[in-house]
Amino acid sequence: xxxxxxxxxxxxDGAARCGRLRLAHGDVDTPAFMPVGTRGAVRAVTVDEIESxxxxxxxxxxxxxxxxxxxxxxARRGGLHAFMGWTRPILTDSGGYQIFSLATRRTLDxxxxxxxxxxxxxxxxLTPESAVDIQARLGSDVAMMLDExxxxxxxxxxxxAVVLRTLRWARRGRDRFLALETGSHADVAxxxxxxxxxxxxxxxTDKGWRDRSVAGTLAVGFEAYAIGGLSVGEPVDTMYDIxxxxxxxxxxxxxxxxxxxxxxxxxxxSVARGIDLFDCVLPTRNARNGQLFTRSGPMSIKNAQYAxxxxxxxxxxxxxxxxxxxxxxxxxxxxxxxxNAATLNTLHNLYFYLDTMREIREAIKFxxxxxxxxxxxxxxxxxAHPLA
Amino acid sequence: xxxxxxxxxxxxDGAARCGRLRLAHGDVDTPAFMPVGTRGAVRAVTVDEIESxxxxxxxxxxxxxxxxxxxxxxARRGGLHAFMGWTRPILTDSGGYQIFSLATRRTLDxxxxxxxxxxxxxxxxLTPESAVDIQARLGSDVAMMLDExxxxxxxxxxxxAVVLRTLRWARRGRDRFLALETGSHADVAxxxxxxxxxxxxxxxTDKGWRDRSVAGTLAVGFEAYAIGGLSVGEPVDTMYDIxxxxxxxxxxxxxxxxxxxxxxxxxxxSVARGIDLFDCVLPTRNARNGQLFTRSGPMSIKNAQYAxxxxxxxxxxxxxxxxxxxxxxxxxxxxxxxxNAATLNTLHNLYFYLDTMREIREAIKFxxxxxxxxxxxxxxxxxAHPLA
Numbered sequence: 001x002x003x004x005x006x007x008x009x010x011x012x013d014g015a016a017r018c019g020r021l022r023l024a025h026g027d028v029d030t031p032a033f034m035p036v037g038t039r040g041a042v043r044a045v046t047v048d049e050i051e052s053x054x055x056x057x058x059x060x061x062x063x064x065x066x067x068x069x070x071x072x073x074x075a076r077r078g079g080l081h082a083f084m085g086w087t088r089p090i091l092t093d094s095g096g097y098q099i100f101s102l103a104t105r106r107t108l109d110x111x112x113x114x115x116x117x118x119x120x121x122x123x124x125x126l127t128p129e130s131a132v133d134i135q136a137r138l139g140s141d142v143a144m145m146l147d148e149x150x151x152x153x154x155x156x157x158x159x160x161a162v163v164l165r166t167l168r169w170a171r172r173g174r175d176r177f178l179a180l181e182t183g184s185h186a187d188v189a190x191x192x193x194x195x196x197x198x199x200x201x202x203x204x205t206d207k208g209w210r211d212r213s214v215a216g217t218l219a220v221g222f223e224a225y226a227i228g229g230l231s232v233g234e235p236v237d238t239m240y241d242i243x244x245x246x247x248x249x250x251x252x253x254x255x256x257x258x259x260x261x262x263x264x265x266x267x268x269x270s271v272a273r274g275i276d277l278f279d280c281v282l283p284t285r286n287a288r289n290g291q292l293f294t295r296s297g298p299m300s301i302k303n304a305q306y307a308x309x310x311x312x313x314x315x316x317x318x319x320x321x322x323x324x325x326x327x328x329x330x331x332x333x334x335x336x337x338x339x340n341a342a343t344l345n346t347l348h349n350l351y352f353y354l355d356t357m358r359e360i361r362e363a364i365k366f367x368x369x370x371x372x373x374x375x376x377x378x379x380x381x382x383x384a385h386p387l388a
Numbered sequence: 389x390x391x392x393x394x395x396x397x398x399x400x401d402g403a404a405r406c407g408r409l410r411l412a413h414g415d416v417d418t419p420a421f422m423p424v425g426t427r428g429a430v431r432a433v434t435v436d437e438i439e440s441x442x443x444x445x446x447x448x449x450x451x452x453x454x455x456x457x458x459x460x461x462x463a464r465r466g467g468l469h470a471f472m473g474w475t476r477p478i479l480t481d482s483g484g485y486q487i488f489s490l491a492t493r494r495t496l497d498x499x500x501x502x503x504x505x506x507x508x509x510x511x512x513x514l515t516p517e518s519a520v521d522i523q524a525r526l527g528s529d530v531a532m533m534l535d536e537x538x539x540x541x542x543x544x545x546x547x548x549a550v551v552l553r554t555l556r557w558a559r560r561g562r563d564r565f566l567a568l569e570t571g572s573h574a575d576v577a578x579x580x581x582x583x584x585x586x587x588x589x590x591x592x593t594d595k596g597w598r599d600r601s602v603a604g605t606l607a608v609g610f611e612a613y614a615i616g617g618l619s620v621g622e623p624v625d626t627m628y629d630i631x632x633x634x635x636x637x638x639x640x641x642x643x644x645x646x647x648x649x650x651x652x653x654x655x656x657x658s659v660a661r662g663i664d665l666f667d668c669v670l671p672t673r674n675a676r677n678g679q680l681f682t683r684s685g686p687m688s689i690k691n692a693q694y695a696x697x698x699x700x701x702x703x704x705x706x707x708x709x710x711x712x713x714x715x716x717x718x719x720x721x722x723x724x725x726x727x728n729a730a731t732l733n734t735l736h737n738l739y740f741y742l743d744t745m746r747e748i749r750e751a752i753k754f755x756x757x758x759x760x761x762x763x764x765x766x767x768x769x770x771x772a773h774p775l776a
Contacts, residue, residue, distance in 0.1 A: 040720070044727045046735075048708055069695070069720045077698060077716060085712035307457070308464060320436055324473040328465060332428070332457045339432045339730060347434075 002181060004194030005223040007255050013369040015247070015274040018361050021255050023089040023141035024194035025081060026056070030255055030276040031360055033267065033353045034059040034091060036284060039068075040084050043284055044342040045350070047086050052320070053350050054358070057089040057141070059279040062134055063098035067117050067124070071137035079139025079191025091279070092140035094131045094173075094200075097260070100149045108148070110165065128173040132197070136180050139191025144226065145173040147200040152232040159204045162229075166202045167216040173197070174220050196223035198257060204229055205238050207245050214249045225250050226257035227275075231266075240269050247274035264293055264356055265380055268373055271360055283353045287345035290334045293352040297381035301345065306331040319351035390569060392582030393611040395643050401757040403635070403662040406749050409643055411477040411529035412582035413469060414444070418643055418664040419748055421655065421741045422447040422479060424672060427456075428472050431672055432730040433738070435474050440708070441738050442746070445477040445529070447667040450522055451486035455505050455512070459525035467527025467579025479667070480528035482519045482561075482588075485648070488537045496536070498553065516561040520585070524568050527579025532614065533561035535588040540620040547592045550617075554590045555604040561585070562608050584611035586645060592617055593626050595633050602637045613638050614645035615663075619654075628657050635662035652681055652744055653768055656761055659748055671741045675733035678722045681740040685769035689733065694719040707739035 006022035021028040035042050035050060038061045042050055050058065060080060065071060077083040080090055096113070099106060103115035103124075112127030126134075128146045135143035146169050150162040177197045180188055199222035203210035217225060227246050230239050243258060250256050257277035258270050267278050283293065290302040294314040301313070312322035313330065321330070321344040333341035356376075363372035394410035409416040423430045423438060426449045430438055438446065448468060453459060465471040468478055484501070487494060491503035491512075500515030514522075516534045523531035534557050538550040565585045567573055587610035591598035605613060615634050618627050631646060638644050645665035646658050655666050671681065678690040682702040689701070700710035701718065709718070709732040721729035744764075751760035 039724050039726060040717075041726045041728055044731075046708075046728055046731055047712060068724060069716075073696065073716075076696060077714070083714070083717055083720075085714075085717065308461065310465060320434075324435060326465070326471075326473075328457075328461075329428075329471055329473065332471075336427050336456060338427060338429045339727060340429055340434055342727060343432075343434055343731065 002194070003196045003223055005196035007224065007253065009253070011365045011367075013364045013367050014272065015244075016271050016360075016364050016369045017252075017274060017276060018364040019255060019276060021276075023057070023196065024192050025087060025089045025141050028056040028089055029361055031267075031271045031357055031364075032057060032277055033357045034277065034279040035350055035353075036061075036279055036281045037084070038281075039064045040074075040080060042346075042350075044288060044339075044346045047084060049343075049347060050086070050350070051088070053347065054354050055088070055350070057091060058086065059091050059093065060084075060138070060140065061098060062092045062095035062131065062138065063102070065092075065138060066095060066134050067119055071134045075137035075139070075189040075191050079137075081139060081192070089141040090138075091142040092135045092138055092144065093259075094144040094146040095126055095134065096131070096146050097149050099126060110168070112146075128169040129176040132173055132176040132180065133185075133188045136188055136190045136195065139195070141192060141195060142223075143177065143195055143197045145170050145197060145199050145222070147202055147228055150202065150204060150229060152204065152234055154204050156206070159206050159209050162204075163202050163209045163213045163216075166200065167213065167220070170199055170217055170220045170222075174199070174222065198222050198224045198226050200226045200228040200259070201246055201250075202229045203246075205234050205242055207242070210242060210246050211249065214246060218251070224254040224257065226259050226277075228259045230258065231261040236266070239266075240273065243270050243275060244273040250274075263382065264353065265377060265382055267353075267356065268360065268376055271364075272369070272373055283349035284346050287349040288342045290341075290345065292345060293349050295376070295379050298383060301327065301330050302334050303331070313348055314352075317348065317351065318355075319348045321345070321348040321351075390582070391584045391611055393584035395612065395641065397641070399753045399755075401752045401755050402660065403632075404659050404748075404752050404757045405662060405664060406752040407643060407664060409664075411445070411584065412580050413475060413477045413529050416444040416477055417749055419655075419659045419745055420445060420665055421745045422665065422667040423738055423741075424449075424667055424669045425472070426669075427452045428462075428468060430734075430738075432676060432727075432734045435472060437731075437735060438474070438738070439476070441735065442742050443476070443738070445479060446474065447479050447481065448472075448526070448528065449486060450480045450483035450519065450526065451490070453480075453526060454483060454522050455507055459522045463525035463527070463577040463579050467525075469527060469580070477529040478526075479530040480523045480526055480532065481647075482532040482534040483514055483522065484519070484534050485537050487514060498556070500534075516557040517564040520561055520564040520568065521573075521576045524576055524578045524583065527583070529580060529583060530611075531565065531583055531585045533558050533585060533587050533610070535590055535616055538590070538592060538617060540592065540617075540622055542592050544594070547594050547597050550592075551590050551597045551601045551604075554588065555601065555608070558587055558605055558608045558610075562587070562610065586610050586612045586614050588614045588616040588647070589634055589638075590617045591634075593622050593630055595630070598630060598634050599637065602634060606639070612642040612645065614647050614665075616647045618646065619649040619668075624654070627654075628661065631658050631663060632661040638662075651770065652741065653765060653770055655741075655744065656748065656764055659752075660757070660761055671737035672734050675737040676730045678729075678733065680733060681737050683764070683767050686771060689715065689718050690722050691719070701736055702740075705736065705739065706743075707736045709733070709736040709739075
């Protein structure tokens with residue numbers, strides 16, 4: 001069965017766009033933020049809670065699920081949606097990023113990557129083809145092609161090698177995806193008929209290589225395109241510049257996905273440059289470390305100054321945590337090491353991200369995006385250092 | 389202000405009773421199970437979730453809250469209800485049990501107990517009077533008197549000493565409680581006007597000393613009475629025998645609270661012997677260890693046999709976990725160490741306990757309690773060994 005992918009542009013305001021993404025398990029209003037459910041679960045919150053917060057799509061990690069419980073086991077359950085009990089869309093990454101950041105004894109060649117599991121040291125191989133097969137078994141709505149993830153800063157020769165190999169892998173990955181779609185590999189379970197596949201543009205902070213990567217990836221042809229290889233340590237202005245430069249060359253009638261970014265102001269600035277989809281561990285990971293996002297910027301709930309502060313995290317916030325609990329209680333739970341500190345903080349941070357995206361969509365529809373952006377950035381204090 | 393305590397008997401079936409307990413923050417249908425929120429939070433679940441499960445009262449631990457964040461700080465927040473964001477009734481224990489089980493370098497004399505905090509080693513003192521003051525500041529609906537908690541098995545002389553000292557402490561604790569009620573210690577904040585105080589019967593497994601303890605505690609006079617010093621290692625039949633013997637002597641027009649018990653069949657057997665109130669860490673603690681309660685008995689979700697089991701924990705269960713998730717997913721989350729394994733397991737176990745109590749109340753009202761009891765015990769397999 002062919003992809004059920006579709007994308008309708010609803011409104012635009014400058015380069016910022018508001019759209020509706022149609023996927024096998026439902027629609028997603030864009031710009032959208034995807035909470036990260038690394039191991040088939042968004043850490044510290046339940047599927048009921050993610051639904052209540054209004055998330056329309058979540059991301060899950062192919063690397064983790066392939067190693068445990070295994071994509072075969074998940075396919076026998078009917079796919080990741082049935083396994084997780086989540087009925088809305090899922091995007092899976094290709095597994096490449098985790099191989100480069102988590103796995104040990106990694107060797108990469110033209111064929112693919114051989115690595116050892118961070119769980120038990122067992123040897124595994126991932127190729128452009130097997131990344132497609134694994135994600136077919138998982139049955140995500142959107143599968144990502146396998147790309148090579150370079151470190152930053154990169155030497156020019158490294159950037160060249162990464163871009164060119166990623167393009168060859170794009171061709172192989174797309175061929176495999178189309179072959180599965182036409183049923184020529186009946187031994188590979190496809191848990192979600194109508195899955196889409198997104199290509200990934202690399203090229204680091206070099207505009208020339210970004211251009212080459214865009215052209216080559218478009219020539220292969222995917223349902224949509226992602227920008228990879230950013231948020232890896234480069235200055236934020238460089239990132240914004242590369243995002244603007246790259247997004248501008250991607251087709252206007254397809255969603256553009258900026259992988260692994262970022263802080264709330266990064267999302268806003270990237271929407272302003274034409275990005276439609278985001279994922280990031282910041283709201284969930286930082287919640288577990290006691291960092292809470294507000295319209296004034298992040299705050300650390302463990303600070304002693306909150307010990308007797310009876311106000312909610314943000315008096316204007318309508319999340320379930322702010323509806324019921326004070327800073328004093330949340331600070332106490334965090335300091336005492338209570339498990340639901342992580343839950344309550346995660347609910348707040350995810351709500352903040354999802355609600356900010358809702359406000360951004362409304363602003364684009366009403367043609368007031370620039371005003372919203374200016375007001376947001378005037379209020380929001382970005383920490384001088386990378387977020388904990 | 390005098391206590392707002394009240395208790396109406398709604399129905400009886402043999403020794404089993406169905407009632408309505410009226411407390412400062414609302415009513416509680418009995419027999420009732422109180423989820424344990426040791427540190428002012430039921431571990432791994434939110435206050436929203438506890439409400440949704442239908443809990444009408446929770447228990448919180450005086451020892452833990454006194455040490456951190458401190459009852460003074462909680463009183464300045466307006467009491468534990470405001471601090472936790474929980475609007476329904478709360479019962480606080482006296483702190484005695486934790487001093488005997490957690491604190492180090494404990495010395496006990498007639499005046500009270502001096503102990504060192506398990507958190508930082510700081511020296512603290514708890515007396516029958518200070519236990520009242522601390523719980524007044526916490527503002528629970530029900531405060532428990534300070535008792536001495538003996539070990540099991542106990543020598544006859546130890547049982548005698550415990551019972552007699554506990555009776556002297558009962559008098560002192562009640563005097564202090566009544567003095568606070570009449571406003572003669574205005575320096576002690578009373579966060580909940582209308583708080584009630586329960587006495588505690590000791591006496592181990594010796595019926596003679598139980599009788600003496602009942603008579604002495606009734607002579608002091610409390611809003612209601614608890615049976616302490618059971619579920620400490622004695623054989624289950626001995627516990628049932630002592631429960632029956634003791635409950636029978638407690639006033640019929642007051643609720644009877646069996647402290648710290650127990651497994652689901654223990655609750656049923658104790659209701660059959662006239663008990664109205666329970667608390668126990670089993671459903672919450674065992675959930676975090678992967679043990680799930682069902683009508684057939686407990687199951688260990690980590691077992692490999694559940695790896696590909698697509699059924700819910702209990703197909704007949706209407707809890708949020710069973711509504712959405714399979715044994716396969718829950719087993720995977722537990723094995724992977726995902727935090728929400730604890731949450732989903734806790735939701736199921738608390739629902740099972742609360743729902744069993746609902747069924748018990750219905751059966752008593754309809755005069756079918758014995759039939760329900762027989763059917764439950766025929767299906768329910770109690771593990772041969774104490775639950776993990």
